Amino acid sequence: QQQVKQSPQSLIVQKGGISIINCAYENTAFDYFPWYQQFPGKGPALLIAIRPDVSEKKEGRFTISFNKSAKQFSLHIMDSQPGDSATYFCAASSRGSTLGRLYFGRGTQLTVWP
């Protein structure tokens, strides 16, 4: 059973546009929600993360929105650039479980057209 559901599977955005990727989870014990960016042939890199005590976190052009009641969180990439073209994974974990045991979404392949 997929613990974290991610959509869309692929996304095409024009340069300067907003990219939005959504994730949903069921396990209410999850209390850490990171996003990872992965370029082809490379390991995932931590992009931004949020804990459920806040509803939004912003770092530069990247924003996580978190809706605890709906058990959903999303990544917004403002002013999308061709260099943002990569695969993005959302994930979730619980401090009560094995520390660092992350459950990943299936990934979203983002393509930003120049």
Add this chain to the structure above:
Amino acid sequence: GAVVSQHPSRVICKSGTSVKIECRSLDFQATTMFWYRQFPKQSLMLMATSNEGSKATYEQGVEKDKFLINHASLTLSTLTVTSAHPEDSSFYICSVSRLNTGELFFGEGSRLTVL
């Protein structure tokens, strides 16, 4: 700079041979490291949790005799793919967890091709 170092980045071997992949935590001591496997255009699949000084915990369906994990120090874990076959060809990635924050950092991955 890099938090996790993984080596080798690419390895090609003949069927039946064994391959060792190293994962080093560069910034902090890691009592727990994780090994993932990733197929093309797919998500990361957790293979096992590597615990320093004790046996690794394998996920369901992962053969522990095929994928040997050793976590002999607080900064080094190794994954050995024994008697590799073409179906073991994949991208293997390790990760380490920063205890006080729970952040998970990944290595650059190792592309294994078994001929």
